Amino acid sequence: MSDTRAQADGRLVERLRGAGMRVTPQRLALHRLLAGSHRHVTAEGLLREASGELPGLALPTVYSTLELFVELGIVRRVAAPGAARYDTDARPHDHFTCATCGGLFDLGSGGAGHDEAVRAAEAAGHAVAAAAVVVTGRCATCRRGDD
Ligand SMILES: [Zn+2]
Ligand SMILES: [Zn+2]
The missing domain is CATH 1.10.10.10 (Winged helix-like DNA-binding domain superfamily/Winged helix DNA-binding domain)
Structure with a gap:
């Protein structure tokens, strides 16, 4: 930038x-x-x-x-x-985190997949400010050593 x-x-x-x-x-x-x-x-x-x-x-x-x-x-x-x-990008976006190396990767802003969670939160009476997802697993780099 x-x-x-x-x-x-x-x-x-x-x-x-x-x-x-x-x-x-x-x-x-x-x-x-x-x-x-x-x-x-x-x-x-x-x-x-x-x-x-x-x-x-x-x-x-x-x-x-x-x-x-x-x-x-x-x-x-x-x-x-x-x-x-x-995260130096303060806009809501989703992440993937690797349980093996601890890496944290951006997944883009998503949005559509959050609808259900947002509706559930609102149904419970909570005021929703933002919804972001953290997906966990094993990253592409760590998987390369899996063979
Ligand atoms: Zn990894
Ligand atoms: Zn990020």
Whole structure:
């Protein structure tokens, strides 16, 4: 994507100020690592990536920053098994997760397959905000070693 650092910073500053929150060097640096690419990260992975630029950064700070980004609609927490994954594409879409390697793969926006689940949730009196599916199994790469 053609997203410059300055544009990414500007968007974050706007969102933080809009929510009455402080702009910190950690928030800016972590947001830069996430902006402009669609991927799924764990807090541990992001900490490793950021540790060069932010030597004093600790895991709880990475977690709380990611949770803040979830609140601001910048990333989305994926309800996959294992460590919490944060998706830089905040739009609802479905995932496949591999029980063998822990890989997380996008499956597109889906939608039609969710109708039944959404209707069931509404019938139970819940207000539905979004529906996304996580399919689990063994990914194509891991299956190649199955023969
Ligand atoms: Zn796999
Ligand atoms: Zn995704």
